[in-house]
Amino acid sequence: MKYISTRGNAPVLSFEEAMLTGLARDGGLYLPESIPTLTADDIKALHGVSYEEAAFRIMRPFIGDAFTDDEFRTIIARTYAGFGHAARAPLKQLDAGHFLLELFHGPTLAFKDFAMQLIGQLFEASLKRSGDRVCIVGATSGDTGSAAIEAFRGLDKVDVFILYPHGRVSEVQRRQMTTPVEDNVHAIALDGDFDACQARVKDMFNDFEFRDAVGLAGVNSINWARVLAQVVYYFTAAVSLGAPERKVSFTVPTGNFGDIFAGYIAKRMGLPIDWLIVATNQNDILHRCLTTSEYKPDGVIPSISPSMDIQVSSNFERALYYAYDQDGAAVAQLMDELKAGGFSVSQGALEALRESFASGRCDEDETRATILETWNAAGELLCPHSAVGVKVAEEMRDAATPMITLATAHPAKFPAAVEKASGQHPPLPDRMADLYERSERVTRVENDLAAIETLIKDRIPN
Numbered sequence: 189m190k191y192i193s194t195r196g197n198a199p200v201l202s203f204e205e206a207m208l209t210g211l212a213r214d215g216g217l218y219l220p221e222s223i224p225t226l227t228a229d230d231i232k233a234l235h236g237v238s239y240e241e242a243a244f245r246i247m248r249p250f251i252g253d254a255f256t257d258d259e260f261r262t263i264i265a266r267t268y269a270g271f272g273h274a275a276r277a278p279l280k281q282l283d284a285g286h287f288l289l290e291l292f293h294g295p296t297l298a299f300k301d302f303a304m305q306l307i308g309q310l311f312e313a314s315l316k317r318s319g320d321r322v323c324i325v326g327a328t329s330g331d332t333g334s335a336a337i338e339a340f341r342g343l344d345k346v347d348v349f350i351l352y353p354h355g356r357v358s359e360v361q362r363r364q365m366t367t368p369v370e371d372n373v374h375a376i377a378l379d380g381d382f383d384a385c386q387a388r389v390k391d392m393f394n395d396f397e398f399r400d401a402v403g404l405a406g407v408n409s410i411n412w413a414r415v416l417a418q419v420v421y422y423f424t425a426a427v428s429l430g431a432p433e434r435k436v437s438f439t440v441p442t443g444n445f446g447d448i449f450a451g452y453i454a455k456r457m458g459l460p461i462d463w464l465i466v467a468t469n470q471n472d473i474l475h476r477c478l479t480t481s482e483y484k485p486d487g488v489i490p491s492i493s494p495s496m497d498i499q500v501s502s503n504f505e506r507a508l509y510y511a512y513d514q515d516g517a518a519v520a521q522l523m524d525e526l527k528a529g530g531f532s533v534s535q536g537a538l539e540a541l542r543e544s545f546a547s548g549r550c551d552e553d554e555t556r557a558t559i560l561e562t563w564n565a566a567g568e569l570l571c572p573h574s575a576v577g578v579k580v581a582e583e584m585r586d587a588a589t590p591m592i593t594l595a596t597a598h599p600a601k602f603p604a605a606v607e608k609a610s611g612q613h614p615p616l617p618d619r620m621a622d623l624y625e626r627s628e629r630v631t632r633v634e635n636d637l638a639a640i641e642t643l644i645k646d647r648i649p650n
């Protein structure tokens with residue numbers, strides 16, 4: 189299996205190389221050259237198997253000869269051993285035809301753990317073999333950072349620097365990043381929004397001198413392995429509702445477009461998905477683009493679903509690559525226009541996107557009202573991101589097709605917003621009960637590439 193860049197002008201890599209490389213050297217994102225498919229019988233055979241077995245069968249065709257089957261099975265077993273639910277990604281029924289896919293039973297209580305725990309294991313196995321050292325730099329609006337720090341803390345041969353927007357993540361998210369004591373992990377509070385954090389990370393990848401000097405690697409959804417691991421739960425959820433005989437739709441609380449893009453990959457692999465519905469908060473650039481064709485970032489507005497406070501949505505580039513018939517030059521042209529302020533998706537590409545994706549938007553009042561209504565009607569306490577999903581799903585679903593909304597984080601990560609909306613205080617699980625007492629370690633930086641690069645160079649071992 190070979191991996192190519194969305195912009196068509198970077199070295200073709202193996203799975204392992206793509207995983208360790210992060211951003212392609214032409215600024216694009218890696219994708220498999222072709223997408224393996226599962227037959228209806230393969231999908232049927234997923235009925236009743238463990239999450240780990242499903243993960244093995246779904247991901248195996250993408251990894252080539254990077255790991256033997258035994259190695260890969262061991263890695264998967266370790267990945268999900270620390271999850272607090274035997275099903276890993278359980279489905280709950282909200283009402284007739286509407287289901288919630290709970291993705292928050294991992295160590296940091298958000299869907300990021302599904303992929304981050306896996307790539308922690310994959311990096312460890314790969315670096316042990318090569319003896320190389322890497323410097324991971326990531327951008328977070330709250331959840332990627334905590335999941336990355338949890339997955340990589342204390343690992344040999346890996347330093348991790350996470351840039352988060354100062355003052356714009358929840359206290360639990362911040363403490364998950366700032367309280368680990370291992371000295372290979374570094375929380376960096378940047379003066380700016382998430383888009384600024386992500387832009388600086390991409391700038392570092394595009395600064396080849398710095399990139400090569402520090403051995404830069406990425407664990408944002410820039411990294412294909414992140415997306416791949418998220419494909420699995422689309423299969424397990426759909427199968428438990430009757431796939432491949434019965435189609436399902438998914439509504440996905442969306443920001444950087446990585447999670448919903450994993451659903452799109454599942455669809456291309458042969459999973460019968462009717463609609464993939466992009467649910468946005470008031471930072472609705474994706475909804476605007478899918479409805480008007482215009483993609484013009486106009487600044488992030490802080491919300492009560494802060495992990496989705498994103499206006500430059502990295503993985504949308506991967507969707508555009510397919511919508512433009514895998515034309516890397518066309519994608520590169522759009523990304524140049526984006527640097528200059530924005531772009532318009534062509535009519536043909538918009539129609540291609542609309543074959544799979546629909547969208548909706550949920551504002552702050554609607555988010556709060558949905559938390560309260562879902563608590564009263566179903567006894568389910570939603571985090572604000574999942575509430576955005578549930579609200580949009582309710583507006584968009586039809587009676588004929590089961591709708592699965594992704595519950596992307598545990599309500600206890602956002603206790604203030606959840607309590608204000610519902611009157612219910614969501615407690616942290618026991619293993620994190622002392623989070624508020626632990627001491628914090630964080631470095632504040634300005635939004636300045638040279639300053640961030642200097643800080644990183646000074647901190648990594650020579």
Ligand SMILES: Cc1ncc(COP(=O)(O)O)c(C=O)c1O
Binds near residue numbers: 442443448573
């Ligand atoms: C809780 C939560 N929900 C939704 C999202 C949006 O997911 P994505 O960025 O993959 O679109 C994020 C951030 O990634 C998140 O942390």
Ligand SMILES: N[C@@H](CCOP(=O)(O)O)C(=O)O
Binds near residue numbers: 410443444496
């Ligand atoms: N919402 C994310 C933003 C980064 O997304 P990623 O999937 O590209 O890592 C977060 O919580 O950090």
